[in-house]
Amino acid sequence: xxxxxxxxxxxxxxxxxxxxxxxxxxxxxxxxxxxxxxxxxxxxxxxxxxxxxxxxxxxxxxxxxxxxxxxxxxxxxxxxxxxxxxxxxxxxxxxxxxxxxxxxxxxxxxxxxxxxxxxxxxxxxxxxxxxxxxxxxxxxxxxxxxxxxxxxxxxxxxxxxxxxxxxxxxxxxxxxxxxxxxxxxxxxxxxxxxxxxxxxxxxxxxxxxxxxxxxxxxxxxxxxxxxxxxxxxxxxxxxxxxxxxxxxxxxxxxxxxxxxxxxxxxxxxxxxx
Numbered sequence: 001x002x003x004x005x006x007x008x009x010x011x012x013x014x015x016x017x018x019x020x021x022x023x024x025x026x027x028x029x030x031x032x033x034x035x036x037x038x039x040x041x042x043x044x045x046x047x048x049x050x051x052x053x054x055x056x057x058x059x060x061x062x063x064x065x066x067x068x069x070x071x072x073x074x075x076x077x078x079x080x081x082x083x084x085x086x087x088x089x090x091x092x093x094x095x096x097x098x099x100x101x102x103x104x105x106x107x108x109x110x111x112x113x114x115x116x117x118x119x120x121x122x123x124x125x126x127x128x129x130x131x132x133x134x135x136x137x138x139x140x141x142x143x144x145x146x147x148x149x150x151x152x153x154x155x156x157x158x159x160x161x162x163x164x165x166x167x168x169x170x171x172x173x174x175x176x177x178x179x180x181x182x183x184x185x186x187x188x189x190x191x192x193x194x195x196x197x198x199x200x201x202x203x204x205x206x207x208x209x210x211x212x213x214x215x216x217x218x219x220x221x222x223x224x225x226x227x228x229x230x231x232x233x234x235x236x237x238x239x240x241x242x243x244x245x246x247x248x249x250x251x252x253x254x255x256x257x258x259x260x261x262x263x264x265x266x267x268x269x270x271x272x273x
Contacts, residue, residue, distance in 0.1 A: 222252035
């Protein structure tokens with residue numbers, strides 16, 4: 001998405017923060033035509049949204065006792081919808097069809113404020129754009145605020161949950177993850193994120209339950225067993241923590257993890273003395 005600069009007040013704006021006569025964008029403060037600076041690099045660009053979907057290696061996180069992570073979830077691919085919108089808006093930032101597609105994408109991610117801002121920008125360009133009016137009404141009713149109103153398709157639920165987890169809005173993410181699991185009990189990523197949320201909230205027994213289910217799916221996964229040991233340790237269940245550590249130690253081929261497990265077991269030995 002392009003960013004625009006006002007030569008009078010020396011401020012830069014996203015399109016939704018401007019006014020328009022349907023042909024040009026104007027500074028909402030100075031009411032002068034804005035200069036198109038091209039793709040924005042400040043707050044949140046479309047490319048940044050795409051790159052944010054790339055899974056960063058979490059190996060280091062496995063070695064922090066305070067965190068629980070699990071693998072075996074797929075890396076999200078770049079969203080072709082965003083790529084297409086970015087290309088169209090770079091050519092014409094007043095392209096209402098592209099803007100509406102973008103607003104729908106934001107809404108599907110659970111980013112209602114962004115969707116609403118773009119829909120209102122569409123109306124300022126074309127007041128007769130009825131679909132934008134409908135989206136504004138739907139957004140303002142907070143259609144996704146209750147679990148019963150959540151969509152049924154798993155891909156949309158996945159996108160919503162991922163956004164809430166990344167922004168640490170755990171209370172919003174939890175019912176979405178649970179709905180995913182109600183439709184697909186073997187959805188590894190949903191169960192992994194739910195375990196993360198319970199760990200962050202200090203609900204270690206709930207985290208243990210989720211990790212136990214993961215370990216049933218992947219009984220030879222050293223990382224899951226290690227994470228389960230961490231959860232048991234935090235729940236003050238030292239025997240189960242030690243048992244899972246020993247199982248992980250036998251399975252792992254990772255020298256760093258093996259040493260981490262060894263140190264962890266030495267730490268737990270203090271409780272048995």
